[in-house]
Amino acid sequence: MTLYSSPTCFQSHRTRLVLAEKNIGIDVVEADSGNLPEDLLDLNPYHTLPTLVDRDLVLYDARVIIEYIDERFPHPPLMPVDxxxxxxxxxxxxxxxxxxxxxxxxxxxxxxxxxxxxxxxxxxxxxxxxxxxxxxxxxxxxxxxxxxxxxxxxxxxxxxxxxxxxxxxxxxxxxxxxxxxxxxxxxxxxxxxxxxxxx
Ligand SMILES: N[C@@H](CCC(=O)N[C@@H](CS)C(=O)NCC(=O)O)C(=O)O
Structure with missing residues (x-):
């Protein structure tokens, strides 16, 4: 799994925090929204950070990413059950x-x-x-x-x-x-x- 993340933006920080709470070590590629890596330009049609790549799955939008991480790595749960x-x-x-x-x-x-x-x-x-x-x-x-x-x-x-x-x-x-x-x-x-x- 790879997370393309801005080192300063709060949307990227939100995804890094969820990963840290789950104690998941993944590749974090620091990127600058004004100068995105070529491969990211191909992967995300909106050219935004954060972007998560998990094998063939490419996710963008911080909310979509954090909900996916919470479901893919259920412990500790970060949403209630009922x-x-x-x-x-x-x-x-x-x-x-x-x-x-x-x-x-x-x-x-x-x-x-x-x-x-x-x-x-x-x-x-x-x-x-x-x-x-x-x-x-x-x-x-x-x-x-x-x-x-x-x-x-x-x-x-x-x-x-x-x-x-x-x-x-x-x-x-x-x-x-x-x-x-x-x-x-x-x-x-x-x-x-x-x-x-x-x-
Ligand atoms: N709705 C997106 C917005 C994220 C966003 O605005 N990211 C900024 C960095 S802080 C970005 O990639 N800006 C580049 C652009 O909008 O072209 C999300 O939640 O991930």
């Missing part, structure tokens, strides 16, 4: 991808000051508004670490790099970050460039 909880987790993934990811994407890509200031403010407000949910359970929505946490943690890790400092009633979010960032798998998931984001 259909209602699974649907709730999928809804949480949908909301994070819809509400937080586009803002994080803007902060990652753009250097336009006005756009950056607006995206920063919106992302900060939206995360702070979820403080109660962060505090309700050990992890997000659950006492077990899940794909939802793998989706949130790369964003929270990048807050200083995005120029965001959480203010207000954010103790539950700080507790959550301390807990997740201290996980062995989380540390293992970080590239050198990502480690530097919080030094």
């Amino acid at each position: 259909p209602v909880s699974r649907a709730q987790f999928r809804l949480a993934l949908y909301r994070i991808e819809r509400d937080w990811y586009p803002l994080a994407d803007e902060l990652q890509r753009t250097s336009d000051r006005k756009q950056t200031t607006r995206a920063r403010k919106q992302l900060e407000e939206s995360i702070v508004a979820s403080a109660d949910v962060f505090g309700a359970k050990r992890f997000f929505l659950s006492d077990e670490f899940s794909l939802v946490d793998c989706t949130i943690a790369p964003i929270l890790w990048r807050l200083p790099a995005f120029g965001i400092e959480l203010r207000g009633q954010v103790q539950p979010i700080r507790r959550y970050m301390d807990l997740v960032f201290a996980r062995r798998a989380f540390r293992d998931s970080l590239t050198d460039a990502e480690q530097e984001m919080r030094q």
